[in-house]
Amino acid sequence: MQRKDAESLFAKARNVRALVIGDLMLDEYLWGKAERISPEAPVQVVDIIREDLRLGGAGNVVNNLAALGCSVSICSVIGADENGTTLQHVFTGKGVDVAGVFEDPLRTTSKKTRVVAANQQIVRMDRETKEPLRPELEAQVIEYVERHADEFQVLLLSDYLKGVLTERVVQAAVEAGRKRGIPVVIDPKGSDYSKYRGATILTPNRKEAEQAAGMPIANEDDLGRAAERILRECELDALLITRSEQGMSLFGSGGWLTHIPTFAREVYDVTGAGDTVLAVMGVALACGIGYEDAARVANVAAGIAVGKVGTSTVTPSEVIGLIGHGHADSDAKIKNLDVLVEVIEKEKGRGKQVVFTNGCFDLLHVGHVKYLQKARSFGDLLVLGLNSDASVRRLKGDKRPLIPQEERAHLLAALNCVDYVVFFDDDTPLALIETLKPMVLVKGGDYTPDTVVGRDVVESCGGRVELVEFVDGKSTTNIIEKILTSYGEGQ
Structure with a gap:
């Protein structure tokens, strides 16, 4: 993809309405310095300098979509607690529609606290509920998706295995998308991908693809066999496997394959890179971009995301600038x-x-x-x-x-x-x-x-x-x- 086409893509993105369905969480960062060892135990003492609260999980997908200029709605279930209230306030402050966010007093809103020193995570502490949704909450989510799917150009499912994306919820979203010709883009988790059957495209990383295919991926031949198995068993249109420093590999139901080398310059933190890939792929497909060009743009965006610490967003200007870096002056004029x-x-x-x-x-x-x-x-x-x-x-x-x-x-x-x-x-x-x-x-x-x-x-x-x-x-x-x-x- 050339710079002028990326510019057109992000101009169209401003007219895209996206629905994100998945597990919401808060990412808390405690930033500090670690210059001594505790006298109480052989652990580092971190002097906290500042604190940072960010949207994590499906919330980071929402953040990325908003940064790309889209109108975003979120559908999920959170706890009836302080963290859940904070999440909703952050969303509404960003202009995100939270009509599809339901509260369950029996759940704990996920919050992950990371202690970071010298740009390195020292420890992470999780507070969350992982149980599948209770039937009455599951029914509310499904009813919302089925009633409102017509309002969107793309459905993005962000699965962190925290219980929101049950098989019934996923299949309701897939069916709603297929019925309306809307792409359903899923960032999957776990070893059983059967619940994602019929999706437009999945975006697992290499390790996740190994688990889903039930086989190690040691070389290109293994990669191809694993991809073929996932495509066939899940009845997908396409499969995008992210491979860290090896870039991405795109597979289609017709047997085609495209390897895309990494665009990362320096890797500081891979946290949330999958969210960025999901968001950019979703937007590109919603704008009518083909799978290969969509994957290339997502690859550039992921390369920018891993150059930032923590769950971060990527802006159109960053992506456009990196795509056009080879001919910066002339590209900017075309x-x-x-x-x-x-x-x-x-x-x-x-x-x-x-x-x-x-x-x-x-x-x-x-x-x-x-x-x-x-x-x-x-x-x-x-x-x-x-x-x-x-x-x-x-x-x-x-x-x-x-x-x-x-x-x-x-x-x-x-x-x-x-x-x-x-x-x-x-x-x-x-x-x-x-x-x-x-x-x-x-x-x-x-x-x-x-x-x-x-x-x-x-x-x-x-x-x-x-x-x-x-x-x-x-x-x-x-x-x-x-x-x-x-x-x-x-x-």
């Missing part, structure tokens, strides 16, 4: 139209005058550069509509373009005079012009004002058309002819 519209509206709001031009720009030459420099001089920023490869072939024949569209885009985006590049697949840029409504429309001197596509649109908005003369003798056609003359057959 946009899909849905994202570019928002960018241009903001620029117009700042009083910027937008200039638009378009072309194939196949085999970039000095004539192109001087033309674009002149176009940029008519306003504050220049948007370049670039013909896609398919569009170029229709206009110039099957032998063109010489340079693929992505390469042409990066060459153009590397020019200081070009502010943004956007592809279009039509024969003309009229749809782009109608959408962006630039104040200045620039075309070459071989046009007359009456023949410029989009002139009426621009002038109706108070804008104007500018014609720029090309540098004499400088064209892609001339360059091709010169190469054929100098290096053609028999030369």
